[in-house]
Amino acid sequence: MIESRTFREAFFRNRLAVLGLIGVVLIALTGILAPILREYPSGYGSELYNQPSAKYPLGSDSMGLDIFAEVIWGSRSSFYISLMAVAVASLIGIPAGLISGYYKGWIGEVIDGTVDIFLTLPTLPLMIIIAAVMGPSITNVAIVIGLLAWPSLARITRNATLKISEMQFIEAARSLGINSKAILFKHIFLNIAGPVLVNLTLVMATAVLAESGLSFLGLGDPTTWSWGTILKKAWDAGAIIDTPNPWWWWLSPSLFITLYVVCFNMLGTGINDTLNPKNRED
Amino acid sequence: MAAYLTRRIFKGLLTIFASVTITFFILRLMPADPVALVVDPKMGLEAQAAMKAKFGLDKPILEQYAIFIGNLIQGDMGVSFKTRQPVMAVIQEKMPWTLLLLIIVVTLSLLVGIPVGVRAAKRPNKGFDRFVSLLTMFSISIFIPFLSFAFLYLLAYYLKLLPTGGAYTPPPADGLTYYKDVARHAVLPSLVLFINNVATIILYTRNSMQDVLKEDYIRTAYSKGWNEKYVTRVHGLKNALIPTITVTGLMISSLIGGAVMTETVFAWPGVGRLIYDSVSALDYPVLQGAFLILSATVVVTSILSDLIIAWLDPRIRLG
Numbered sequence: 001m002i003e004s005r006t007f008r009e010a011f012f013r014n015r016l017a018v019l020g021l022i023g024v025v026l027i028a029l030t031g032i033l034a035p036i037l038r039e040y041p042s043g044y045g046s047e048l049y050n051q052p053s054a055k056y057p058l059g060s061d062s063m064g065l066d067i068f069a070e071v072i073w074g075s076r077s078s079f080y081i082s083l084m085a086v087a088v089a090s091l092i093g094i095p096a097g098l099i100s101g102y103y104k105g106w107i108g109e110v111i112d113g114t115v116d117i118f119l120t121l122p123t124l125p126l127m128i129i130i131a132a133v134m135g136p137s138i139t140n141v142a143i144v145i146g147l148l149a150w151p152s153l154a155r156i157t158r159n160a161t162l163k164i165s166e167m168q169f170i171e172a173a174r175s176l177g178i179n180s181k182a183i184l185f186k187h188i189f190l191n192i193a194g195p196v197l198v199n200l201t202l203v204m205a206t207a208v209l210a211e212s213g214l215s216f217l218g219l220g221d222p223t224t225w226s227w228g229t230i231l232k233k234a235w236d237a238g239a240i241i242d243t244p245n246p247w248w249w250w251l252s253p254s255l256f257i258t259l260y261v262v263c264f265n266m267l268g269t270g271i272n273d274t275l276n277p278k279n280r281e282d
Numbered sequence: 283m284a285a286y287l288t289r290r291i292f293k294g295l296l297t298i299f300a301s302v303t304i305t306f307f308i309l310r311l312m313p314a315d316p317v318a319l320v321v322d323p324k325m326g327l328e329a330q331a332a333m334k335a336k337f338g339l340d341k342p343i344l345e346q347y348a349i350f351i352g353n354l355i356q357g358d359m360g361v362s363f364k365t366r367q368p369v370m371a372v373i374q375e376k377m378p379w380t381l382l383l384l385i386i387v388v389t390l391s392l393l394v395g396i397p398v399g400v401r402a403a404k405r406p407n408k409g410f411d412r413f414v415s416l417l418t419m420f421s422i423s424i425f426i427p428f429l430s431f432a433f434l435y436l437l438a439y440y441l442k443l444l445p446t447g448g449a450y451t452p453p454p455a456d457g458l459t460y461y462k463d464v465a466r467h468a469v470l471p472s473l474v475l476f477i478n479n480v481a482t483i484i485l486y487t488r489n490s491m492q493d494v495l496k497e498d499y500i501r502t503a504y505s506k507g508w509n510e511k512y513v514t515r516v517h518g519l520k521n522a523l524i525p526t527i528t529v530t531g532l533m534i535s536s537l538i539g540g541a542v543m544t545e546t547v548f549a550w551p552g553v554g555r556l557i558y559d560s561v562s563a564l565d566y567p568v569l570q571g572a573f574l575i576l577s578a579t580v581v582v583t584s585i586l587s588d589l590i591i592a593w594l595d596p597r598i599r600l601g
Contacts, residue, residue, distance in 0.1 A: 123536070126301075127570070129308060
């Protein structure tokens with residue numbers, strides 16, 4: 001286990017990681033504080049297709065709604081969906097990876113084979129089918145994303161577990177007569193927390209891409225604002241190639257999606273670099 | 283080699299079987315009425331009864347599953363709710379367009395990604411490498427519809443250089459003009475998918491090349507007096523390409539996900555756009571068929587990439 005103090009020091013010396021962390025915290029705060037920041041955009045406004053101005057910082061859409069408010073409420077959905085998806089993926093993926101890595105044998109083979117199959121299947125089309133059958137609701141979408149994100153998490157957990165369970169302190173724990181459940185969920189789990197954490201940040205990032213994709217394809221929750229939903233509305237209204245051309249309508253949600261994903265990726269890369277002193281720059 | 287091949291094909295068949303099973307049970311075990319998922323409610327009562335008998339919808343679920351697999355093996359995936367055509371025929375019409383897009387993108391990604399990755403690996407953490415890793419970080423993080431919108435806005439709406447959608451200008455022209463027209467239409471969708479996927483190729487080539495260049499046999503090759511170009515090309519690249527080819531095989535599955543969105547934005551008449559159209563029409567048989575065909579594509583490419591690796595790496599070929 002890395003000493004927490006050196007980890008913190010190395011982490012805060014890594015510019016990429018700190019930038020990512022700041023971005024993530026800002027987006028999360030925006031999402032949490034959405035009800036205070038702006039009123040929930042609904043109904044019709046009177047000023048359609050307003051350019052970005054003091055009243056509408058990011059312009060207004062074809063219904064006269066404030067895009068700034070939509071984007072803020074969108075970050076709330078994005079954050080909620082990422083968290084839900086990560087929770088679902090962790091609940092399945094981490095135990096599956098721990099078990100298949102520790103008890104090799106047939107149970108490990110079966111789990112690993114299942115992971116292999118799920119890693120090969122084209123994820124987005126499968127998500128589309130499940131979401132189409134389950135019906136559009138923001139929680140359903142999050143569950144679907146989590147259900148299809150667990151295999152990569154299980155794979156990472158398994159590989160790390162395989163490595164750790166060969167180590168001497170695990171053998172020592174075993175010879176002390178500690179039962180294998182305690183070894184697995186305490187001794188091993190604490191030691192693989194690093195790579196697992198890195199993968200979790202990646203799941204957070206891909207969850208938002210997946211949610212935006214599903215919403216863009218019309219499988220999102222039509223009653224909740226998300227960045228993908230805003231893009232779908234802009235696309236349906238022909239905002240990209242028709243005249244009048246309200247470019248601000250699709251540009252800001254797109255930039256927010258990119259920002260969110262980049263921040264989580266930077267955070268993940270940062271944690272990864274900090275955990276592997278080999279890669280540290282100094 | 284024979285054992286390796288058999289194992290690989292068996293695994294592929296298992297994957298296809300799993301995807302068939304998953305879609306079957308997802309569609310049947312959902313709270314919705316199973317009959318509504320297979321039989322078009324707008325059909326006549328007699329036709330509905332015939333469909334129910336054919337798919338055994340009044341029988342227990344496991345029997346339904348057996349009937350479904352039986353029909354599938356005969357190439358019968360049911361009838362589209364929307365067009366009343368057999369699902370197989372619908373997909374056969376769309377699949378070549380998606381394959382065309384995938385082939386263009388994979389070829390371009392390899393042609394550009396490998397040299398860039400190799401060059402970045404030669405001087406790690408220097409200017410070019412830094413620039414490339416920044417660029418790849420963004421191209422992996424980008425949301426595909428966003429990239430599509432940006433290109434559409436700039437190149438199709440603002441500069442009016444390229445068509446905004448479709449695969450050709452209707453009615454389709456003859457001969458060379460037709461191919462030129464299709465090529466013009468293919469530029470934007472391929473460009474979007476290329477940008478999103480080339481990053482993966484670059485990253486994997488760069489990382490594995492970096493590892494390979496540290497190996498003893500590279501030092502040996504240098505000490506034999508070979509120049510840098512020869513060593514990286516012959517001794518380095520051949521070993522470094524193995525992870526790149528593996529990831530190319532794996533990339534297809536995410537590429538297909540991207541294709542669904544790209545084809546939707548650019549109205550490209552492939553399977554991805556078909557999925558989008560079927561979602562809005564709740565055309566379950568077509569959705570299921572499209573997913574199966576895409577899974578089969580993924581399985582075939584992953585077997586292909588494993589075969590190429592076996593050919594490149596004698597340890598696998600002979601082992």
